Amino acid sequence: MTATTTATGVDRKGTGNRLGRMALAKEPQKSFRDLDGPTKRFIGKAGVTLFATIIMVGFLLPLVFMGVTSLKTEDQLANQQILPKTVDTVTITEGEFAGDYDLLSVPLPDGSTPALALVKPGREESTFVDPAAPEVPIEWVGRWRTLEPGYTLDPTFENFGRAYDRLNFLQLLRNTGVIAGLGMAGTVISSTLVAYGLSRFRMRFKGLIIASLVATIILPRFVTLVPTYAVFSRLGWVGTWWPLIVPHFFANAYNVFLLRQFFLTIPRDLDEAAEIDGAGPLKTLITVILPQAKGAILAVALFHFFFAWNDFLEPLIYLSGRRDLQPISVGLYEFLGLYDTAIPLVQAGAILSMSVPILVFLSLQKIFLGGIDLSGSLK
Numbered sequence: 001m002t003a004t005t006t007a008t009g010v011d012r013k014g015t016g017n018r019l020g021r022m023a024l025a026k027e028p029q030k031s032f033r034d035l036d037g038p039t040k041r042f043i044g045k046a047g048v049t050l051f052a053t054i055i056m057v058g059f060l061l062p063l064v065f066m067g068v069t070s071l072k073t074e075d076q077l078a079n080q081q082i083l084p085k086t087v088d089t090v091t092i093t094e095g096e097f098a099g100d101y102d103l104l105s106v107p108l109p110d111g112s113t114p115a116l117a118l119v120k121p122g123r124e125e126s127t128f129v130d131p132a133a134p135e136v137p138i139e140w141v142g143r144w145r146t147l148e149p150g151y152t153l154d155p156t157f158e159n160f161g162r163a164y165d166r167l168n169f170l171q172l173l174r175n176t177g178v179i180a181g182l183g184m185a186g187t188v189i190s191s192t193l194v195a196y197g198l199s200r201f202r203m204r205f206k207g208l209i210i211a212s213l214v215a216t217i218i219l220p221r222f223v224t225l226v227p228t229y230a231v232f233s234r235l236g237w238v239g240t241w242w243p244l245i246v247p248h249f250f251a252n253a254y255n256v257f258l259l260r261q262f263f264l265t266i267p268r269d270l271d272e273a274a275e276i277d278g279a280g281p282l283k284t285l286i287t288v289i290l291p292q293a294k295g296a297i298l299a300v301a302l303f304h305f306f307f308a309w310n311d312f313l314e315p316l317i318y319l320s321g322r323r324d325l326q327p328i329s330v331g332l333y334e335f336l337g338l339y340d341t342a343i344p345l346v347q348a349g350a351i352l353s354m355s356v357p358i359l360v361f362l363s364l365q366k367i368f369l370g371g372i373d374l375s376g377s378l379k
Helices: 002-024 037-070 074-078 158-167 169-200 206-218 225-235 242-250 253-264 268-276 281-292 294-310 313-318 328-338 343-372
Strands: 085-087 089-092 099-105 115-120 125-130 133-141 151-153
Touching: 037 343, 074 085, 074 343, 089 115, 115 133, 158 169, 158 328, 158 343, 169 206, 169 242, 169 253, 169 281, 169 294, 169 328, 169 343, 206 253, 225 242, 225 313, 242 313, 253 294, 268 281, 281 294, 294 328, 294 343, 313 328, 328 343
Parallel strands: none
Antiparallel strands: 085 151, 089 099, 099 115, 115 125, 125 133
């Protein structure tokens, strides 16, 4: 009987040791290469989505901060709250403690934390009253500066009206619209004609012309700033819109390259069919090429519109003495110089200046993004 019991005990002990070793053994880990195809694709898509979300949040955070700050008053900006919140106050009209007081969350011995009005602040002991019963003072022992005040969400839209009036927004909007609109028309017409010629006609030194044109893209605009200013000064154009409009009627290398690449994807059979019908080069461009390239042309137009709307250096140089002709970029810069301490007002002015480009992009984003696709007329 004893032997049997001892053997059984040994067997149980050995079995327990084996089970313990099995429990402590680590499960085999799978590497990414051992996963099946659907799992790999899911992880890849999830990683790309996460990365794109992080980039999007990083880009949108300054805009969100600008929007929130524009809804604050100067007092709300000083209370260091993220959202536009106002400190809760109460007005006591009768009794010994008549006046306006801030409401603080005060912990009481019974465990409650009511919002009480601080009527007599002290270093170690302060007097509070309940707004519902202001005639009964409540003595509280402790440092009142450690108490949290109550806040109420209280956004204000007055900053936008003030910024609109002080910026003279309508005049700035008119000036910017004229400069951007005429320049956009000039760059679309000239870039389309140059791109059409480089994509459809045979000419000597065509490769050299294209290479020289593309090389100007990497040329800094500061290199040509002084010579062009000297030319426009001799023409008497300083202090006018002409230096900001006329140069765009001589094409832009980037826009020409974009349109040329799009025109090359349009089959030449369409040109030949139009030529058989008696259409000349200009009529072929208008009736055949342009209808197929509406997206690309709109993309070029919007590229220039956004560039002209945000352009600051050249308007500052040529229109420094003409405030009545300045665009919104220069006007906003001068507005910042005058109200640099009124941060909510400046942020409201910046949002007003951004409103038109944002609305234009949101209304035309499908056509704009489709125009950047150089897939041609046939898909």
